[in-house]
Amino acid sequence: MASHFIVECLDCGHKGSFYPAAPNCPRCGGTWQEARYDYSSLAHSLPIQLPGRPFDIWRYHELLPVRSPNADLSLGEGGTPLIRATNLGLMLGCPNIFIKDERQGPTASFKDRQAAVAIAALKEAGITEVVVASTGNVAIAYSAYAARAGIKLWAFLTSLVPAAKMREVAIYGTQVIKVTGSYDQAKKVAAEFARQHGIYLDGGARSILCVEGMKTIAFEVSEQLTALLGPPSTNTETLDNQWRVPDWYFQSVSGGLGPLGVIKGFNELKVMGLTDHIPQMAIIQTEGCSPMVHAWKQGQETAIPIQSPSTLIATLATGDPGRTYTLLRQYMNQGSGGEFESVTDEEAFRSMHHLAKMEGLSIEPAAAVAFAGLVKLVRAGRIKPSDVVVMNCTGHTMPIERNILGEGWSRNLVLPSQSMEESSEEGLLAALSKIGIDRFPCIEIVDDNADARRLIHRILQSQGNFKVFEASDGREAVELAKKEHPNLIILDLMMPGLDGFGVMDALKVQQDTADIPIIVVTAKELTQAEKERLKGHIQSLMQKSDFSSDDLADEVHALLG
Ligand SMILES: [Zn+2]
Numbered sequence: 091m092a093s094h095f096i097v098e099c100l101d102c103g104h105k106g107s108f109y110p111a112a113p114n115c116p117r118c119g120g121t122w123q124e125a126r127y128d129y130s131s132l133a134h135s136l137p138i139q140l141p142g143r144p145f146d147i148w149r150y151h152e153l154l155p156v157r158s159p160n161a162d163l164s165l166g167e168g169g170t171p172l173i174r175a176t177n178l179g180l181m182l183g184c185p186n187i188f189i190k191d192e193r194q195g196p197t198a199s200f201k202d203r204q205a206a207v208a209i210a211a212l213k214e215a216g217i218t219e220v221v222v223a224s225t226g227n228v229a230i231a232y233s234a235y236a237a238r239a240g241i242k243l244w245a246f247l248t249s250l251v252p253a254a255k256m257r258e259v260a261i262y263g264t265q266v267i268k269v270t271g272s273y274d275q276a277k278k279v280a281a282e283f284a285r286q287h288g289i290y291l292d293g294g295a296r297s298i299l300c301v302e303g304m305k306t307i308a309f310e311v312s313e314q315l316t317a318l319l320g321p322p323s324t325n326t327e328t329l330d331n332q333w334r335v336p337d338w339y340f341q342s343v344s345g346g347l348g349p350l351g352v353i354k355g356f357n358e359l360k361v362m363g364l365t366d367h368i369p370q371m372a373i374i375q376t377e378g379c380s381p382m383v384h385a386w387k388q389g390q391e392t393a394i395p396i397q398s399p400s401t402l403i404a405t406l407a408t409g410d411p412g413r414t415y416t417l418l419r420q421y422m423n424q425g426s427g428g429e430f431e432s433v434t435d436e437e438a439f440r441s442m443h444h445l446a447k448m449e450g451l452s453i454e455p456a457a458a459v460a461f462a463g464l465v466k467l468v469r470a471g472r473i474k475p476s477d478v479v480v481m482n483c484t485g486h487t488m489p490i491e492r493n494i495l496g497e498g499w500s501r502n503l504v505l506p507s508q509s510m511e512e513s514s515e516e517g518l519l520a521a522l523s524k525i526g527i528d529r530f531p532c533i534e535i536v537d538d539n540a541d542a543r544r545l546i547h548r549i550l551q552s553q554g555n556f557k558v559f560e561a562s563d564g565r566e567a568v569e570l571a572k573k574e575h576p577n578l579i580i581l582d583l584m585m586p587g588l589d590g591f592g593v594m595d596a597l598k599v600q601q602d603t604a605d606i607p608i609i610v611v612t613a614k615e616l617t618q619a620e621k622e623r624l625k626g627h628i629q630s631l632m633q634k635s636d637f638s639s640d641d642l643a644d645e646v647h648a649l650l651g
Contacts, residue, residue, distance in 0.1 A: 095155060097123045097298060100417075108155060110215040113293055121296045122413060124354070125155050133362035137331060140313075145169035147203055147306040153358065155302050156210045163213060163239050165196035167206040168306055172314040172480070177448040177548045178461075180541065181639055182468045186478040188318075188336070190311055193453065193485030197231045200307065200348065200484050205231035207303030212290065213239045221246070222292040223280035225273050225344055225405045226255045227456075227484065232292070233262035244289065246280035248273045250404040272399065273344075274410045295347040295414040304351020305358065311336065311480050312359055319478070322366075333364045337477040338428075340372040342459035344406040346382065346414035348482065349373055353421045369480070371428035373418065374463030376401045376435055379408070382415045386430035392416055402435050405456035429472060433462035441465065445483075447552040457484040469638070531650045532557045532574060536567040536593060537582035537611075542634070546580055546611065546642070553643035564588025568596045571603045578649055580642075581628075583612040591620075594627055607649045611637065 097108045101120035114121055132152055143149035147168030148159045171194060175187040192200035209232065212220060219242040222232050229245035236243040243264040247256055248271060260266045267283075269276040284291035294300055315334040322334050335356065341348050349371050356368035375383050378401035385393035395410035422428045435455075442458035445451045453461075460481055467473050533556050537543045543560045550556050559574055561567035565588050571579060579597075583590035590610065597603040610624060613634040624631065630645045 093157070094152060095125045095127045098126055099123050108298065110212055110299065111217060111290060113297065121293070122417075123298060125298050125302055127153050127358075129358065129361045133364070136362070137364070145310075147206060147303070147310075150306055150309050153302075153309075154207055154306075155298055156207060157214055160210060160213070163210050163235065164206070165202070165234060165238065167196055167202045168310060170194045170310070172311060172318065173449075173451075174318075175449055175481070177544075178444065180545050181444075181448065181548060181552075182465065183475050184468060184473060184477060184479060186319075186476070187464070188311075188315070188478070188480045189449070189451065189483045190307060190480055191451070191483055192307075193451070193483060197227075197234050198485035199227040199231060199454075200304070200482060201227045201231035202234075203306050204228070204300045204303035204347070204351075205235045208232070208292065208297065208299040209235035209239050209241060211299050213241065217290050218242060219289045220244070220292060221280050221284040221289050223247075223273070223277040223294075224251075224259075225407060226251045226259075227405060228292075228294075229259045229264065229266075230255070230262075233259050233264040236264065237262040244280075244283070246276045246283070248276045248404065248407070250407060252404065272397075272409055273404075273407050274395070295345055295350055295412075300347055301351045301354055304348055305355030307348075307482065308339075308352045308355025308359065311339070312356075312365060315478065315480070331364075332366065333359060334478075335359075335365045335367060336369045336480040338372055338473060338479045339369045339482070340374065340460045340464055340479065341482040342374045342376075342406060342456055342463070343382070344379075344408040344456070346373070346408075346411050346418055349418060350414055350421075352482075353418070353426060357421075357425070368426045369428075371418070371422055371426050372460075372463060372467060373428065373430045374460045375430070375432045376403050376406050376438060376459050377432045378435065379406055380430075380432035381409065382411050382418070383430045383432040385415060386419065391419065403438065403455045403459065405454065406459060429467060431463045431466055433459055433466060437462040437466070444552045448548050451483065452485070453483055454485055457482070530555045530557045531577040532559065533646070534559045534561060534567065534570055534574065534576040534579045536561045536564070536579060536585075536590070538562055538585040539582070542582065542611075549639040549642055550646065553639070554647065556646075564590070564593045564596075567593045568603075571597055571606060572600065575602065576606060578646065579606055579608045580646075581608050581610050583610060583616075584614050591623060594624070598627060609642075609645055609649070611642070 093107055096105050098105050099115035099120045100122040102118040104115050104117040151159050171191050173189045173191055175189050179185045179187045195202035221244045223246040233243055245259050245264045246267045246269055249268050256266055269279055281291055312333040319334055321332050359365040360368055379396055379399035381393040381396050393411050393415040399407040399409050438455055438458040441461035445453050535543050535546050547558050550558055559570055561570045564585055581590050608628040609630045610628050611632045629649055
C-alpha cells in the first residue's frame with residue numbers, strides 16, 4: 091500500500107518511504123529526516139472535512155504518519171481546551187494570553203501526543219518492544235499507550251526523577267531502569283541497551299513519529315484561536331477562510347522536541363495556505379540548565395552541552411540539546427523569529443503559585459518555567475500588550491512541591507473523640523478555631539475602578555494569605571475601615587465624591603482608624619502640594635503605570651511584618 095507521505099533527509103535531501111524499524115537515511119545514514127505530505131491536495135480537502143470530525147489529534151490523520159488510526163489504541167489524546175488567562179493577562183497588561191491546557195490529556199502532559207502517534211505507528215509496523223529514555227513525562231505517556239497496545243516498554247530514567255514519578259511509570263507494567271547519573275547519560279545507556287538487544291529505540295527529536303505527534307498542537311491552537319477570536323483581519327480577498335495564528339507561542343524546553351514539532355505544524359498550515367505566517371517562538375529554559383539560551387545569546391550555531399545541570403526541575407535537565415537547538419535556531423532565524431530565555435527555579439515556583447491562585451490551574455514546575463519566561467519577556471517589553479500569546483501548559487504536580495511549598499502549607503485538624511452528637515459538633519468547632527482560619531491579615535482595597543480593584547485583589551491573592559475587602563468609593567471606604575479594622579489599606583486618590591485625600595483625613599481623625607497603614611496606588615501625577623499633604627500620613631506611594639506585582643507584594647509584606 092502506497093503511503094500518504096514520504097520522508098526527506100535533512101542532510102542529503104534523499105526522499106523515500108518510511109520504515110519505523112529502519113529510521114536512518116538509506117543513502118547517507120543520516121538520522122534527521124522530515125515527513126512530507128501532499129499539501130496541495132490537503133489544502134482543498136482538509137478545510138471541508140474537518141468540521142465533521144471529533145476534536146482530537148486524529149482529525150488531522152492525513153497529516154500524521156499512521157496509515158489507519160486504530161480507535162482501540164486511543165485514550166482521547168489531543169483536543170485539549172484553549173483557556174484565556176484573564177487574571178494573569180490583567181496582571182501583565184496583556185489581555186490576549188491563552189493557555190493550551192495539556193494537563194487535560196490522558197497522562198496530563200503534552201507528551202501524550204507524541205506517545206499516541208509513536209505507539210500507533212510502531213504497532214502498525216509490527217514492533218513489539220520499545221526502549222525510551224526520559225526525564226519522566228515521556229516515560230509515563232509511552233507507558234500508558236504501550237500498555238494499551240501490548241508493547242513491552244523499557245524506560246531509562248535518570249535517578250533525579252522523583253520516586254513518585256518512577257512509580258507511575260512502573261504501574262503500567264513498564265520495566266524501569268533507574269540510571270544514577272544525568273539524563274544525557276541515561277540516554278546513552280538506553281541507546282546502547284537497545285543496540286545490544288536489537289530493540290526499537292525511541293529517537294526523541296530525531297524521530298519523525300515524535301515530531302509529527304507534537305505538531306498537532308499548532309493545528310489545534312490555530313483552529314481554536316480562529317473560533318475564539320474570529321479569522322484574522324486581512325486586506326486581500328484571497329485570504330478568505332484563513333486560520334488565526336498567535337503572535338507568540340511559549341514553551342519551556344528540555345530537549346526541544348516540542349517546539350520543533352510545533353514549528354513544523356505552523357509551517358504546514360502556511361504551506362497549505364491556511365495561514366500566512368508562523369508565530370514567534372519563546373523557548374524558555376531553567377537557568378541551571380540553559381545551554382540553548384547561552385548559545386542563542388552568544389549567536390552560536392551549536393550549543394555547548396552542560397555536564398552537570400543544576401536545577402530542582404529534573405524534567406528540564408537535558409544538558410546536551412544536540413542538533414535540536416541548531417534546527418530551532420535555523421527555523422527561528424529564517425522564519426518565525428522569537429527568543430530563547432532562561433528563568434530561575436524560584437521564578438518558576440512563583441509562577442506556579444500565580445497560575446494556581448489566579449487562574450485555578452495547578453501545573454508542574456517545568457511548565458511554570460514558560461510562565462516565568464512570559465513575565466520576564468513582558469517586563470522587558472518584548473511582548474506587546476496587543477499580542478496574542480499561547481502558553482503550552484502541562485500538569486503533573488510532582489513531589490517537588492515539597493521544595494516550593496516549604497513548611498506549614500497544611501494545617502492539621504485533629505478531632506476529639508466524642509460520643510454525643512452535640513458535643514462532637516462543639517469539639518469540631520473548637521478544633522477548627524485552633525487552626526486559625528481567621529488569623530490572616532485583613533486588607534482593604536479602595537478604588538472606584540472595578541478592574542483596578544480586581545487586579546490588586548488578584549496580586550494579593552497570589553502572593554500570600556490575606557482576607558481582602560473592597561470599597562468602590564470614599565464614603566464606603568471609611569465605613570468599611572471602621573467596621574473591619576483592616577491591617578492595611580490600599581488607597582486610590584482620584585475618586586468621584588470623597589477622594590483619596592478625603593478618605594485619609596477622615597481616617598486620621600478617628601482614633602480607631604488613625605493608625606492603619608496606607609499604601610497609595612495612583613495614576614495621578616502629584617503636585618508638590620499634594621505630595622506634602624500625603625507626607626507623614628501614608629507609608630508608601632506607588633504609580634499605577636509602573637509598579638510591578640512583586641513591588642506591591644514586597645510593600646504589603648514589609649508593612650504587615
Ligand atoms: Zn541522507
